[in-house]
Amino acid sequence: MDSNTIIQLSHVNFYYDQSRALTDISMGFMKNKVTALIGPSGCGKSTLLRLLNRMNDLIDGTRVEGEILFEDKNIYAQDVDPVEIRRKIGMVFQKPNPFPKTIYNNIAYGPKLTSTNHNDLDMLVEQSLKQAVLWDEVKDILNKSAMNLSGGQQQRLCIARALAMRPDILLMDEPTSALDPISTAKIEELIEELKKEYTIIIVTHNMQQAARISDETAFFYIGNLVEYNKTEKIFTKPDMKHTEDYITGRFG
Amino acid sequence: MRSFKNNSMKWRYFKQALFFGTVRLSALIIALALGGILLYIIINGISAISWDFITQPPTDSMTKGGIMPAILGTIYLTIGAIAVGLPLGIASAIYLTEYAKQGRVIRLIKVGINCLAGVPSVVFGLFGLGFFVIFMKFGSSILSGSLTLGFLILPTIIGAAEEALKSVPQTFREASLSLGVSKWQTTYRIVLPNAMPGILTGSILGIGRAAGETAPIMFTAAAYFTAKLPGSIFDEVMALPYHIYVLATAGTNIEATRPIQFGTVLVLVAVVLSIDLIAIIIRGHIRKNKRW
Numbered sequence: 001m002d003s004n005t006i007i008q009l010s011h012v013n014f015y016y017d018q019s020r021a022l023t024d025i026s027m028g029f030m031k032n033k034v035t036a037l038i039g040p041s042g043c044g045k046s047t048l049l050r051l052l053n054r055m056n057d058l059i060d061g062t063r064v065e066g067e068i069l070f071e072d073k074n075i076y077a078q079d080v081d082p083v084e085i086r087r088k089i090g091m092v093f094q095k096p097n098p099f100p101k102t103i104y105n106n107i108a109y110g111p112k113l114t115s116t117n118h119n120d121l122d123m124l125v126e127q128s129l130k131q132a133v134l135w136d137e138v139k140d141i142l143n144k145s146a147m148n149l150s151g152g153q154q155q156r157l158c159i160a161r162a163l164a165m166r167p168d169i170l171l172m173d174e175p176t177s178a179l180d181p182i183s184t185a186k187i188e189e190l191i192e193e194l195k196k197e198y199t200i201i202i203v204t205h206n207m208q209q210a211a212r213i214s215d216e217t218a219f220f221y222i223g224n225l226v227e228y229n230k231t232e233k234i235f236t237k238p239d240m241k242h243t244e245d246y247i248t249g250r251f252g
Numbered sequence: 253m254r255s256f257k258n259n260s261m262k263w264r265y266f267k268q269a270l271f272f273g274t275v276r277l278s279a280l281i282i283a284l285a286l287g288g289i290l291l292y293i294i295i296n297g298i299s300a301i302s303w304d305f306i307t308q309p310p311t312d313s314m315t316k317g318g319i320m321p322a323i324l325g326t327i328y329l330t331i332g333a334i335a336v337g338l339p340l341g342i343a344s345a346i347y348l349t350e351y352a353k354q355g356r357v358i359r360l361i362k363v364g365i366n367c368l369a370g371v372p373s374v375v376f377g378l379f380g381l382g383f384f385v386i387f388m389k390f391g392s393s394i395l396s397g398s399l400t401l402g403f404l405i406l407p408t409i410i411g412a413a414e415e416a417l418k419s420v421p422q423t424f425r426e427a428s429l430s431l432g433v434s435k436w437q438t439t440y441r442i443v444l445p446n447a448m449p450g451i452l453t454g455s456i457l458g459i460g461r462a463a464g465e466t467a468p469i470m471f472t473a474a475a476y477f478t479a480k481l482p483g484s485i486f487d488e489v490m491a492l493p494y495h496i497y498v499l500a501t502a503g504t505n506i507e508a509t510r511p512i513q514f515g516t517v518l519v520l521v522a523v524v525l526s527i528d529l530i531a532i533i534i535r536g537h538i539r540k541n542k543r544w
Contacts, residue, residue, distance in 0.1 A: 055430060087432030099442060112432035113441065158427070165431055168270065190345040 006169060006199050007052060007089075013064035015067060016059070023223045025066070029169075029216075031139035034191060036214035036231065038207065043220040045203045049088065049171050053089040054082040061070045087114060094174045096154035098161070102110065103138050103204045106146045106157055110165045111164040118193035124133070124164055132160035133190055152183025164200075170194065172202040176209065189212050207247055211235045219243045253352050280385055286317060293517050299516025309479040311353035313510050314499065323523060325394075325489030326463055328482065329465045329473060330527055332398025334455075341409030342401065342444075342451060349409070350439050369407035373532045374467035376404045381471035393487040397473020402469050405458030412454015414449040423441050445538070452535040466493040492520040 001187070005028035010190060014022040022044045027241040028034050050056045051064065065238065066075045075085050080146060098106050107125045125142070128134040135157040146157055172191075176184040191200055191213050204210050210217055211231060218228040219242075227234060227243045238244045245251050304318050312316035344365075352358045380400030392395040420443050428438040466474075474494035482489050499513045500506065 053430065055426065058426070058429065076365075083429075083432050083433075083434050087431055091430040093423065093430075094427065095420075095423065097427045099427065099447065101422060109428075109441070110433060113437050114431070114434050162431065 003029050006070070008069040010067045010069070010211050012051070012064065012068060014044075014065075015050060015063040017061045019075070021055070021223055022051075025102055025225050026227060027218060027228055029199060029201055031199050032195055033215040034202060035194050035216040035218065036210035037201065037203045037218050037220060038205075038210050038246070039220035039226075040207075040251075042222075044223040045218075045220045046173055048220070049091075049201060049203050052169070052171055053086050053091055055086075055091065057082055087165055088167045089171060090165055090167035091171045092158050092162055092173065092175045095178050096151055096158050098149070098154050098157050099143065100147055102143045103146045103149070103157065104142040106161050107164045109176050111163065114165070128160040128164040131156075131163050131194070132156045133186065133193075134160055151185060152181070155179060155183065155187060157192065158186075159194075163194075167203065168200065171198045172200065174203050176204060177205060178234055182208075207235075207249075219237075219246060221246075256434060280469065290521070292304075293514060293521065294509070297516075300511040305515060306519065310477065312489035313346065315505055315512070319490075319495060319512075319519065320491070321478060322492045322495040322516070323475070323519060324481060325491040326493070326523055327527075328394050328489060329397045329401060329469060329491055330459060330463040330523075332394055332485070334459060336399055336402025337405045337409050337462070338442055338455060341406050341455075342393050342413050344406075344410050345413030345451075346439060346444070348504060349414050350435075350443065356439030365407050365410055366405040369411070372467075373404060373465050376400055377468040377471050379403070381466060385472055388447060391486060392471070392473055392475075392488050393486045394482055394489055396403070397469045397489075397491075398460025400468045400472045401462040401465065405455075405462050408458035408461065409451075409455050413447070413451045413459070419450060420446045430452065449535045449539045452531050452538070456531050459527055459531060460524045463494055465528060466518065468492055470497075492516055492523065496520065508541060519523035 004012070008028040010026045012022060012025040013020060025048065035049060039045050047056065051068065052070075052075075056062050056064075064076050065150045068076060070085070070089070071244075075078065075082075099109060101109065104125055105126050108121050110122065111124055126139075128133060134153060135187060138157075146154065147159060155178075159175075168178060176187050179187065188209065193198060195215075201209075202214065214231045216228070217225045217231040217234040219234065219238075219240075221242060227238055229239070234243060235247060238247070267469050306318060307319035308325060309321050312320065315507055322344040330461060348358060348362065373485055377400065380396055380403075384390045384396035384399050385392055388396075390399075410543060424442050424446065428442045429435065433441075473489060474491045478490055478495055496516050499509050499516065
């Protein structure tokens with residue numbers, strides 16, 4: 001594991017009850033890069049993403065084999081608290097899911113409950129909203145319900161909410177699939193900006209999006225990692241025929 | 253061909269009209285029945301209602317005077333039942349829906365709870381007598397009555413709370429957990445507040461039942477007659493449902509007290525509605541700002 005790798009999977013298998021969803025995955029994610037996970041529906045890319053912050057723990061009957069090293073420790077080791085892992089590895093979901101609270105309280109919720117230092121809460125909220133490029137739109141309505149925002153604004157709010165925890169890694173599960181093109185463009189710009197400070201791993205169904213925003217791309221097919229390389233390489237001259245067929249739209 | 257089509261359309265419209273007609277009629281019958289009962293009670297009971305009736309204790313072997321101790325007793329018992337049933341019911345529902353591993357045992361427990369909802373109230377009354385009044389030595393008291401009524405409405409509240417908790421979107425839980433917030437905090441800060449309006453809606457049914465039941469309090473809390481107001485939760489109280497029962501079956505002069513009986517029924521209905529109204533107002537207050 002070289003120093004540019006922030007999280008390393010080795011020989012990871014994942015099962016939903018008896019059926020295997022991921023087969024022998026070994027890969028490392030690079031620090032301060034955007035890595036895109038692509039592949040047809042059901043290929044296991046979202047499953048993999050949710051493995052990284054132990055969100056799959058919430059589903060009964062799941063089982064993990066292999067090792068996922070983060071900060072030199074297997075995050076599936078017995079003595080690791082998944083709650084601690086999730087503080088360091090944040091997540092943005094497919095559909096914007098703000099809490100039915102005010103904009104301010106959506107952002108302050110996590111920090112308020114998880115840290116003892118509440119002095120700079122106002123500052124933290126402002127910073128996080130600025131990082132998510134939402135501050136100018138909401139600074140006068142911080143005490144209004146987040147449910148009144150548009151879909152794109154809600155998604156940026158969810159990004160700000162995750163950023164407020166100051167995570168090391170931000171996982172994004174098709175964050176723009178429920179948004180219009182303008183909102184999508186804004187989120188993509190935002191991702192470009194965020195990679196300076198965070199490591200971003202994003203699942204997307206949109207080939208152009210993967211090509212536009214990611215540095216690395218991994219192609220999955222029925223639970224297998226088919227090809228993993230620099231995005232440029234994957235989209236110009238992939239090693240595998242399978243990858244080429246997929247990105248050119250010949251199947252999937 | 254064309255006329256066949258027309259006929260088939262007519263037939264379909266006829267079926268639709270028939271269906272809507274039946275549904276409307278059912279609704280109308282229910283409304284009339286309810287309205288009829290209410291009207292009957294009001295017509296027969298309104299003459300007994302006066303300021304003295306609701307503020308004075310009964311006099312002359314309960315053939316004259318008011319029913320104030322019974323009103324107060326019912327309010328105490330209902331509040332007591334809520335105080336017992338609501339926290340216990342919500343806690344059980346949280347365990348069943350949020351924490352317990354779904355499986356055979358939990359299914360069995362849920363069936364048990366549903367059976368409990370069907371147990372006749374007099375059985376709860378006897379249980380209260382045996383356990384709270386005698387074994388725990390609480391005596392016939394507000395405490396024993398509240399506990400018995402609390403247990404009586406527990407299945408209703410658990411059922412309502414389970415449904416309400418399940419209706420909170422899973423995405424809220426995921427969002428909270430993904431921030432590194434613990435499961436308990438997620439439940440307490442996100443799931444429970446969003447389920448509260450639903451829990452209260454379902455609980456209103458239980459509250460109405462607690463206020464109106466006679467059998468469970470007959471052995472555990474209700475006094476035949478006491479002009480004295482309770483000084484502590486270990487005192488007996490009069491209660492409206494039991495008072496009605498007494499006046500209508502065992503009074504010294506059943507015929508002469510008919511207006512008082514109807515008056516008491518009317519007051520009981522009003523008390524139940526008021527308690528429901530308070531719950532509805534609280535629900536409305538919580539519901540503000542809570543939509544998804």
